[in-house]
Amino acid sequence: MEALWIVLLGSLTAGYFALAGFDYGTALLFRFVGRDEPERTRVLGAMTPFALGNEVWLVAAVGVLFGAFPRLEGELLSGHHGVFTAIVTGLVVFTASVQLRGNSRAWDVPLIAGALAVAVGWGWLAADLTGAPAPLWGAGVVALFAVHGGTFLAWRLPGRSGERAGALARSLVLPCAAFVPAVVLLSGSARHPELAVVGAVAVVVLLLGSRLASGRTAFACTALACALPVPVVFAAADVVHVETMAHTATLTVLTPVALVVLPLVLLFQWATWWMHRA
């Protein structure tokens, strides 16, 4: 049962990065992808129907962290107080701005700043966990999300703006692919460096794959490239331990809830994609 909950925590967190990653990427790129106001509204409109559903993967992950890994939750969050304050502030600003943007350009700055704070914040956390330099990780996650956002827009948007998004994403693939081995080489404190190497190779392959493929396949590649660092960093830094988990009695109560809720969320989030099919 412990293994089930570790997989669940990992999947929810990875799901959050795979999905919300393109929200942040879209926010970072939309001013470059759209040349005028109507175009920018359309670019953001490609992402907004999914934003709420994407962000709540993190909420669910933190809920699982609290319920099933209570001693890890307290240690992880309070141990990285400043990082999480930045991430949560960025998240709140970003989530509100996405909803408020509509046709009002006043929200562009908080929208981009929020996305940037969240991306840099996650990079900073990964740097804290692995011992690699924080600026490198911060820039790397920003670039990774931008590639993902660009690939998403290239897939979903017809015409010139879609082409521009694709070109932006392709131009960012190589810097991204260079960042990945760099953080692995510079991560001092990883307990399992071999995992980091395997993960890095996989991410680089996925990134290059996204450059060769197009449409949905490229999007799947960048989604995986955003999600993969989560299990890799957590495993390499050896963050999750069974001792930090809740007792069997608690997990027994939570398991049926998770088994009912997760398929429902997947089904209804799939329905969201189906309703907005490209």
Next chain:
Amino acid sequence: MDPLDLARAQFATTTSFHFLFVLLTLGLVTLVAVVQTGFALTGRPVLERMARFWGRIYVVNYALGIATGIVMEFQFGLNWSGLSTYAGDVFGAPLAIETLVAFFLESTFLGLWIFGWGRLNRWAHLALIWLVTATAYASAFWIMVANGFLQHPVGHEEQGGVLRLVDFGALLVNPTFTAAFLHVVGAALTVGGVFVVGVSAYHFIRRTAEVDFFRRSLRLGVVTTAISAPFLVGAGIAQFPVINELQPDKFAGRPGLGIPLSVMMLIGVALVLASWTAVPLLARDLVIRLRFPLYLMVLGIPLPFVAAIGGWVVREVGRQPWLVHGLLRTEDALSPVSATAVLTSFIAFTGVFTALAITDWVLISRIARRGPEVTPVPRPVSALVL
């Protein structure tokens, strides 16, 4: 200030903001679901326009309120890691269920409902708003289970210095949970009813041309308040024997708590009397033609919010110095963090929350003042621009 005072001030501030959003969300979604059911059954265009108009205000409030909920969730781990370390096995379970059942599912359903107008089958779309409503109440249910545990910890035993869950069912029949949950449900419905009444009354004061629209809305709001307010007061009174038995020191030596308590009770009784007076006046639209009740209705909008904050202060301040009553002191639950760290997050979160609350009020009052759309509404481009 020391980190403890700062962390407590931060929790009180963020929770108060969050609670204001939550109450309106819960109250309004119920009324939207009722109106949309009417539309699905009768196909009357006025009911569809009502569901869209009140639904839009609800969505604005939800979309900004969800941001406050994210902070609430992180705050436990950031500032109160002692709580999850000591009581996480028990307290964390309802909280985890809340995030999975409510937050996760609710947002997914809501996203489909918002963008589903005109795209989904009428009955599928109606089912979605009821699923949103059900998960919203599930959220209140599990949060109050968790809060009830802090007031009166049950269903646990201490092993090796931490609490272990032994009887989950005991959490669900915890007397500090049951009455308080019904009280919160009553409060949410009352907030929704009073809000709809107040906004409708405002439009009659302005001699709106949308007579049918706001007449129906006003009636719905008055009837909702007349049903929910006595229920709210009753569930409130039902908590006193529980408090006397389980938290006898709640009011002792705390004269300051008398003020929020009296304010809340006065407002509760006033809303019962006002709504019961208004129900007979609905006949032949007397309440509208007399005009002066309309002004009282507008002035009444903030009252249930004030009462709710009062009630929350009584419940939570009255728990001190305990975080988990009798087991874990608030000071012992504080994370090992510096005052500077807590102050930074306090300033960041409070700043963002104040901006959110102001934005929320500005947007809602703008939508409310403008009234329903006259022309057919285009497809939404974002959650708030329906």
